[in-house]
Amino acid sequence: MEEIFTGIFRVLGRFLFEIVLSVAAEILFQLPGHWLCKPFTKPGREPDGFLVVALSILFWILVIAASYAGFRLLAGGADA
Numbered sequence: 001m002e003e004i005f006t007g008i009f010r011v012l013g014r015f016l017f018e019i020v021l022s023v024a025a026e027i028l029f030q031l032p033g034h035w036l037c038k039p040f041t042k043p044g045r046e047p048d049g050f051l052v053v054a055l056s057i058l059f060w061i062l063v064i065a066a067s068y069a070g071f072r073l074l075a076g077g078a079d080a
Contacts, residue, residue, distance in 0.1 A: 032059040 033056035037047030 028060070029053050029056045032056045 030052055033052035033054070034047055036055045036059065037052055041047045
């Protein structure tokens with residue numbers, strides 16, 4: 001009986017982990033690129049593909065770089 005519950009919880013855990021992981025990847029690697037590409041696409045078409053993912057990665061790199069630069073500026077460590 002214990003093995004049955006263990007198997008059920010293992011399957012449910014993997015299923016929930018897969019959902020959370022796929023939603024997080026969707027948000028991180030497609031949403032910013034979609035928002036950046038949307039104004040430049042033709043009406044009636046949705047941006048999709050490599051450009052969306054590449055722009056999303058570039059967006060997050062710029063967010064991290066700007067955050068680091070802002071931290072250095074506010075912390076007073078910009079003299080190096």
